[in-house]
Amino acid sequence: MSALVLLSALILVPWVTALLVRRAPSDERGSEIAIAGAAVTLLLAVAPLALMHGGSFDGVGPTLPLVGARLHLGLDGYSVVMPLLVAGMQLCLLIAGRRAVLDRPNLAAVLSTASATIAILCARDLALFGVAWVATLIPGERLIARKEVNDPLLRRTYRLFLLGGTLPIVAGIAGIAWLAAQRGAVAPFDIDEIHRVGLPAASQPVLFALLGLAVLIRRAAVPFHGWLPVLLERGPFGVALLLGQAQVGIHLLLTVVVPLLPEGSAAGMPIIAGVGLLSTVHGAVLALVQTDLRRMIGYLMSSQKGVMLLGIASMNIQSVSGALLQGVASTISLTGLAIVIWAIEARTGAADTRKLGGLVASMPRAAAFFFLLACASIGFPGALTFVSEDLLIHGVLHVHPVLAVIMLVATAINGITVFRAFQRTFLGPAPRARYAAVESMLLRERVVLLSLVALTVVLGVAPTRLLVLREGVVDRVVEQIHP
Amino acid sequence: MSLPEILARLAALAVVAPAVAFAALGAFTLLLRAPSERVVSRVVLAALTLSALSSLVVWGCAVIAPDAFLAVDVGHWFKTREYEFDLVLLIDRLSSTMMLLVSLIALVVGRFSIAYLHREAGFTRFFLLLSLFATGMLALVSAGTVDVFFAGWELVGVTSVLLVAFFHERAAPARAAARVYVTYRLCDIGLLVGVVLMHELAHSSHFEAVLGGEAWPGTGAALGQGGATALALCFLVAAMGKSAQFPVGSWLPRAMEGPTPSSALFYGAISVHAGVYLLLRLAPLLQSAPAASAVVAVVGALTAVYATLVGRAQSDVKSALAHATMSQVGIMFIEIGLGFYQLALVHLFAHACLRCLQLLRAPSALRDAQDIRSAHEGAPLPQLGLAARLLPARLVRRVYWLALERFHLEALQERFVAAPVMRLGQRLDRVERRLVATLAGVGDRSGEGGGGGVARGALPAGEGGEGVARPSSGGAMALSSRSVLSDSRDAGEVRS
Numbered sequence: 018m019s020a021l022v023l024l025s026a027l028i029l030v031p032w033v034t035a036l037l038v039r040r041a042p043s044d045e046r047g048s049e050i051a052i053a054g055a056a057v058t059l060l061l062a063v064a065p066l067a068l069m070h071g072g073s074f075d076g077v078g079p080t081l082p083l084v085g086a087r088l089h090l091g092l093d094g095y096s097v098v099m100p101l102l103v104a105g106m107q108l109c110l111l112i113a114g115r116r117a118v119l120d121r122p123n124l125a126a127v128l129s130t131a132s133a134t135i136a137i138l139c140a141r142d143l144a145l146f147g148v149a150w151v152a153t154l155i156p157g158e159r160l161i162a163r164k165e166v167n168d169p170l171l172r173r174t175y176r177l178f179l180l181g182g183t184l185p186i187v188a189g190i191a192g193i194a195w196l197a198a199q200r201g202a203v204a205p206f207d208i209d210e211i212h213r214v215g216l217p218a219a220s221q222p223v224l225f226a227l228l229g230l231a232v233l234i235r236r237a238a239v240p241f242h243g244w245l246p247v248l249l250e251r252g253p254f255g256v257a258l259l260l261g262q263a264q265v266g267i268h269l270l271l272t273v274v275v276p277l278l279p280e281g282s283a284a285g286m287p288i289i290a291g292v293g294l295l296s297t298v299h300g301a302v303l304a305l306v307q308t309d310l311r312r313m314i315g316y317l318m319s320s321q322k323g324v325m326l327l328g329i330a331s332m333n334i335q336s337v338s339g340a341l342l343q344g345v346a347s348t349i350s351l352t353g354l355a356i357v358i359w360a361i362e363a364r365t366g367a368a369d370t371r372k373l374g375g376l377v378a379s380m381p382r383a384a385a386f387f388f389l390l391a392c393a394s395i396g397f398p399g400a401l402t403f404v405s406e407d408l409l410i411h412g413v414l415h416v417h418p419v420l421a422v423i424m425l426v427a428t429a430i431n432g433i434t435v436f437r438a439f440q441r442t443f444l445g446p447a448p449r450a451r452y453a454a455v456e457s458m459l460l461r462e463r464v465v466l467l468s469l470v471a472l473t474v475v476l477g478v479a480p481t482r483l484l485v486l487r488e489g490v491v492d493r494v495v496e497q498i499h500p
Numbered sequence: 501m502s503l504p505e506i507l508a509r510l511a512a513l514a515v516v517a518p519a520v521a522f523a524a525l526g527a528f529t530l531l532l533r534a535p536s537e538r539v540v541s542r543v544v545l546a547a548l549t550l551s552a553l554s555s556l557v558v559w560g561c562a563v564i565a566p567d568a569f570l571a572v573d574v575g576h577w578f579k580t581r582e583y584e585f586d587l588v589l590l591i592d593r594l595s596s597t598m599m600l601l602v603s604l605i606a607l608v609v610g611r612f613s614i615a616y617l618h619r620e621a622g623f624t625r626f627f628l629l630l631s632l633f634a635t636g637m638l639a640l641v642s643a644g645t646v647d648v649f650f651a652g653w654e655l656v657g658v659t660s661v662l663l664v665a666f667f668h669e670r671a672a673p674a675r676a677a678a679r680v681y682v683t684y685r686l687c688d689i690g691l692l693v694g695v696v697l698m699h700e701l702a703h704s705s706h707f708e709a710v711l712g713g714e715a716w717p718g719t720g721a722a723l724g725q726g727g728a729t730a731l732a733l734c735f736l737v738a739a740m741g742k743s744a745q746f747p748v749g750s751w752l753p754r755a756m757e758g759p760t761p762s763s764a765l766f767y768g769a770i771s772v773h774a775g776v777y778l779l780l781r782l783a784p785l786l787q788s789a790p791a792a793s794a795v796v797a798v799v800g801a802l803t804a805v806y807a808t809l810v811g812r813a814q815s816d817v818k819s820a821l822a823h824a825t826m827s828q829v830g831i832m833f834i835e836i837g838l839g840f841y842q843l844a845l846v847h848l849f850a851h852a853c854l855r856c857l858q859l860l861r862a863p864s865a866l867r868d869a870q871d872i873r874s875a876h877e878g879a880p881l882p883q884l885g886l887a888a889r890l891l892p893a894r895l896v897r898r899v900y901w902l903a904l905e906r907f908h909l910e911a912l913q914e915r916f917v918a919a920p921v922m923r924l925g926q927r928l929d930r931v932e933r934r935l936v937a938t939l940a941g942v943g944d945r946s947g948e949g950g951g952g953g954v955a956r957g958a959l960p961a962g963e964g965g966e967g968v969a970r971p972s973s974g975g976a977m978a979l980s981s982r983s984v985l986s987d988s989r990d991a992g993e994v995r996s
Contacts, residue, residue, distance in 0.1 A: 173940035243936040303932070306925035338580045377668050385530055392658060398651035404578055404585075407647065411583055414696050425692045429685045430921075436661070436681045444665050444674035467531055480578045488581065 021076025023068070024090040027061045027100055028136045030054060031107065035128035035156075038121055047121040048111070051128060055108040058131070062104040065097050072489040075141065080204055085194070086144030087204045095271060095341055095490040098483070099138045102345060103263055106352050107131040110255045113356045113465040115363040119255065122163070126156035127255040134263040143273065144206040147190045150231075153265070154179050157248075157256040171251040178244035179260070182234035186269070189227035193277060196220055211277055218280045225281030228274045229289065235266035236322045237315075238296045246303075246315035249355075254311075258355055261318050264344040270329060271494055279497045286498065290330035294420060296323025301430040305437075310358045310368040313438055314351060317394065320431055321347040324424060328409045331420075332498045336412020337491045338484055339405045345483070346401035346473065350394035353469035354435075357387045360462055361442065364455045370438060375447030379455040384443040386458075386466040391435035393473045396428060401477040507558055508572035511589045514554040514599060515638045518606075518631035521547035526628055534624040541614045544627040548607040548634060555599040555638075562596035569715045571644045571708040588644030590707055594716045594845065598641035598777055601849055605769045605856055606634045612860055613761040622666055626759065633659040637770055641777060645705040646695050649781075653691060653742070653774065657684045660771050663762035664755045676754035683751045686917075687741020694734030701727040711784040717841040718784035725788060732785050732792035735778055736799070743775030743829050746803040750909050752826055756818040760863055763818060768855035772825055773848050776832045780848075783841045797837025803830030806907065813903035817865040825855055 034054025041047035065074045074097060078088030092100070110127060111119065119127075129152075136149035158180065161172050190206070193216065198205040200214040216224070230241075237245035248257045270289075275282045300320025307313040321343065328340025360383060361376065362368040377384040393400035396407075406428065414421040458466075476483060521543050528535060535543075562568055570591040577585040589595075610630055617623050636655025643649035661684070665677035695705065701723055702710045712718050721728050739745070744752035744767075752772070756763050766772065779786065779796060786793045804827045811823025828851050835844040861868070888896050902908075 169942045170937060170940050173942060174936060177940055243932070243939065247936060299928070302921065302925045303928055306922060306929050334580055334582050375669065382530055388662075397658065398654050403651070407585060408580065408583065410692070410696060411699060414700060418696065418700060421696050422689075422693055425689055425696070429689050429692075432685045433682050436685075437678060440665070440674050440678045444668040444677070445671045446669060463531055467527065470530075471527075478577075484578055484580055492581070 019076050020074050021078050021090055023064055024076060024139045027058065028132055028139060030058045030061060031128040032132035035125040038125045038128065041121060044120045047124050048116060048119060051124040052111050054128060055111050059104040059108050062101040065092050069097055084144065085204050086206045087142050089141040089207055090139045091141040092139060093490050094487045096138050096268060098345060099264060100135045102348055103131050103134050106259060106262065106348065109352060109465045110258065113462045114255060118363065122160060123253055123255060126160045126253065127259065129156040130256050130259045134259060134265060137265045138268055141208050142206045143190045143194060143208060147187055150186055151183050157260060160253045160256060168251055171247060174244050174247045178234060178241065182231060185227040186231035189224055192224055208273065216277060221278045221281030222284060225274065225278045225285045228269060229285055232266045232270050233292060236326055237319045238292045238323060238326060239299045242296065242319050245319055246312045249315035250309055250312040254359055258352060262348045262352060267325060267329065267344055275494050275497050283498050286330040286332055290327050293323045293326030293330055294423060297327060297424060297427045301427040304434045305430055308370050310370065310438060313434065314355055314358065317431060318351055320427060324409060327424065328412060331413050331416045332495055333412050333415050334491055334495055335408045337494055338487065339408030339412055341487055342405035343409060346405045347394060349469055349473045350390050350402060353390040353466055354394060356466060357383055357390065360458060370441035373442045374445050377443040378447065380457060382458045382463060387443065388439055389470050391439055395432040395435055399477050400473045401480060404477055404480045504570055504572055507561055507570065507591050508574055508589055510554040510558050511591060511642050512574055514551040514603060515635055515642060517547040517550040518634040522628055522631040522635065529624060537623050540624050540627045544631045545610050547631060548603065548610050551634060551638060552603040552607050555603040558591055559596040559600040562591060562593050568592055569713060571706065585647055586645055587648060588706060589642045590644035592716045594780055595642050597845065599638060601852060602637045602641060602770055605765060605852065606630065609761045609765045616761055617759065629659045629662055640774060644707055646698055647705045650691060650695055656771055656774060660766050663758045663766065666758050666762065673757035676757040680751045680755050683741055683748055687738050687748060690734045690737025694731055697731050697734055701731065707781065719787065721785040721788045723788060728785050728788035729792045732782060732789045733795065735782055736792065736796055739775030739778045740799060743772055744826050745799050745830060745833060746806045747909055749803060749826050750906060753819045753822040756822050760859060764856045764859035767822060768825060768859040769852040772829060773852055776829060776848050779836045780841055780845060793837045797834050800830040800833025800837060809899060809903045810906050813900060817862050821858055821862060
């Protein structure tokens with residue numbers, strides 16, 4: 018099977034499934050179709066791993082006349098894992114999600130968002146990249162704009178930060194394509210073609226600023242982070258998680274910004290590093306004072322995303338390897354943690370630790386999963402985050418020891434945050450025995466959560482294959498900035 | 501197969517056996533149901549027995565060859581082009597002695613707990629945590645690199661915290677666990693910075709390379725005095741946290757909220773000595789850093805005095821034992837600071853065994869006291885306090901009051917460490933909510949969390965609380981900064 022067909026199928030299956038779900042006769046039937054579609058997507062996402070040769074899996078299709086956009090899809094050692102991660106997240110959310118909560122519009126939105134996210138990860142053409150970037154935001158926007166959702170703060174924050182945040186990337190892509198066309202590129206949107214003709218050094222800082230801004234907004238970096246806590250606290254959970262956890266910002270940085278704008282990147286990376294460090298500390302301190310578990314997860318994500326930005330911007334082999342691994346590790350653990358919080362909220366009607374407490378008596382397994390996944394999210398030995406944070410610390414240390422120490426302090430605060438959340442949610446006496454009759458976790462929830470715990474432990478104990486898979490990309494990225 | 505290879509496999513077996521028991525029982529419990537007490541205890545005790553036997557053989561070999569300093573590479577955990585995380589175990593007199601102590605005491609406490617925790621709701625949880633603790637502690641004492649050491653250190657810390665919160669239905673153990681965790685986590689920054697510094701200064705994480713590779717306690721580290729001092733001070737911070745030294749040791753009496761066997765194992769016998777072990781392992785480094793050694797001795801002396809004074813004012817046996825432990829560990833710090841490393845190791849071994857026994861017998865303390873009184877046949881017990889007779893009464897009263905208040909250490913920590921961080925966070929949170937609300941054009945009210953009518957999950961109102969219109973829970977934590985570290989001290993709640 019050619020790469021183009023396989024990758025097109027990978028993108029289209031969740032999208033087609035979303036269409037089928039919308040037409041399903043009932044929510045229950047819709048849920049079954051969605052899970053089947055997500056399972057097929059996961060299987061398709063595994064295939065490129067097996068079929069990839071020489072570090073790339075690439076297919077070129079027809080070119081759109083006049084515009085010059087080309088159907089060019091491909092994966093490399095880094096991005097080959099990412100569709101698998103998105104497909105896995107999608108399946109986990111659909112299986113573990115509360116049936117009553119995931120109605121047909123929600124299911125379709127999760128599937129459509131996943132489809133567009135996978136399209137970003139597979140796109141080797143900037144036109145497709147830009148369209149998919151915008152498309153990831155449409156399902157969430159439609160869901161939030163539904164009549165029964167009367168939340169102006171959520172709606173406007175979403176529009177301001179996320180939809181408004183697409184302007185820099187659209188402008189950046191248009192600028193790159195125009196400059197590439199000026200330099201004689203046959204397909205001015207094709208990343209490989211642009212790389213071949215090169216972009217003038219003088220225009221690179223402006224383009225870097227535009228694309229860097231898009232990266233920072235999607236990475237919820239300070240001061241563009243406002244959307245993430247609001248979306249996670251008030252937004253549709255599945256879509257919010259996909260938008261928050263899909264590593265499309267890093268993908269833009271590694272696939273477009275660094276290869277196409279090496280001079281701009283060399284000059285701009287210290288700014289990214291500074292913003293990353295600020296986000297790490299800011300997210301950690303803000304997460305510490307939250308009482309809403311969903312908002313807390315938002316700030317934890319923001320802090321972890323800051324760590325990754327710092328790692329990428331440190332631009333050495335260890336830091337970049339660590340940052341890329343952290344993307345996978347935090348996605349697994351924070352998704353699991355969010356699923357537990359979702360389960361708690363579905364049963365108790367609250368995600369505020371001031372209203373919770375003593376849940377370990379009625380939900381012992383939820384407590385165990387929360388604790389394990391919380392440990393996995395803060396770099397506990399045996400979890401994948403331990404490996405990624407170890408690499409990150411050593412990599413950042415090469416840049417400056419003070420940065421590494423600040424990062425360590427932020428990590429320590431994150432540890433305190435998750436333990437306090439655990440303590441306030443699960444330990445101590447239950448407030449007025451309110452939650453004595455709370456339903457225990459369902460088998461499907463347990464299976465999903467145990468799978469996530471097992472995945473982070475297996476990858477944490479044996480991460481070498483994952484690291485080796487990405488070695489080529491890491492070398493290339495570091496070489497492009499420090500030739 | 502050569503002797504080093506056999507020893508390496510035995511040491512690895514000692515570490516891995518309890519980990520396998522934990523993983524198997526844990527997965528079964530999470531997915532299906534908790535196994536019976538018999539199954540749980542047999543599986544865990546079998547693993548601990550295997551660990552103890554392996555440790556015994558390793559220790560025997562170290563006794564036969566007392567000058568051995570065997571760093572055994574059992575592979576690498578992961579590697580990139582420029583970095584490898586090596587799995588190296590170190591077998592020498594110090595590590596083998598500690599392996600034997602850890603595995604034997606874990607086995608004894610496990611056996612004791614079968615009867616003690618019979619039909620207790622958390623029976624399975626206790627044994628799972630016991631096996632995870634044994635894995636962490638054995639990894640810690642047999643670590644040949646500081647990275648492996650850190651992994652074991654973290655496992656010990658987290659199991660310790662979970663066992664403090666064992667009786668989770670009460671508020672005090674949960675708060676005590678949070679306090680222990682916060683102290684561990686903050687002091688662990690010292691260990692992490694030490695790890696980072698070690699890589700930076702010595703370009704290696706192997707104890708063999710950094711500490712000179714001579715039979716313990718060696719003669720000096722392969723580092724300059726400045727580097728050795730900086731490194732030793734970083735590790736000292738970590739050791740102070742884990743070994744409850746002044747001024748961060750106030751968590752130890754709180755940790756007695758856990759069940760008696762865990763108190764004996766963690767805060768009498770093993771875990772509390774992890775910091776001492778760290779300093780003993782770094783003996784060559786301390787020999788190259790006299791200033792750091794002096795700081796170690798001063799910290800130990802302050803702790804010994806503080807814990808002795810406070811311990812004498814305690815009214816419950818477990819708190820008194822906790823302070824006695826602090827004071828003995830403080831004396832071990834003094835011994836290390838003065839360079840008496842072998843003495844400190846002997847002290848550690850003897851103290852661990854004695855304190856474990858005392859804590860296991862703590863529930864019978866009242867009966868013991870009655871036995872002693874009846875043995876005196878009504879005669880008054882001898883007055884042991886010397887200070888009360890020699891010092892002015894006013895001074896004695898003032899010191900007694902300070903001892904009762906534990907020298908206000910916790911209040912000071914809360915005021916100068918926790919409160920500023922929490923205040924900063926709360927201010928940032930308020931500013932941020934206002935800013936986002938203003939940018940979104942919905943005014944301050946929604947941003948402050950007063951957004952009534954917000955549909956959770958953007959869903960139609962329905963089941964399970966999701967989608968039910970409710971005010972946002974937001975708002976910066978309405979709790980005072982005390983909540984990070986504070987805990988109302990209530991001796992009556994200490995379970996003994």
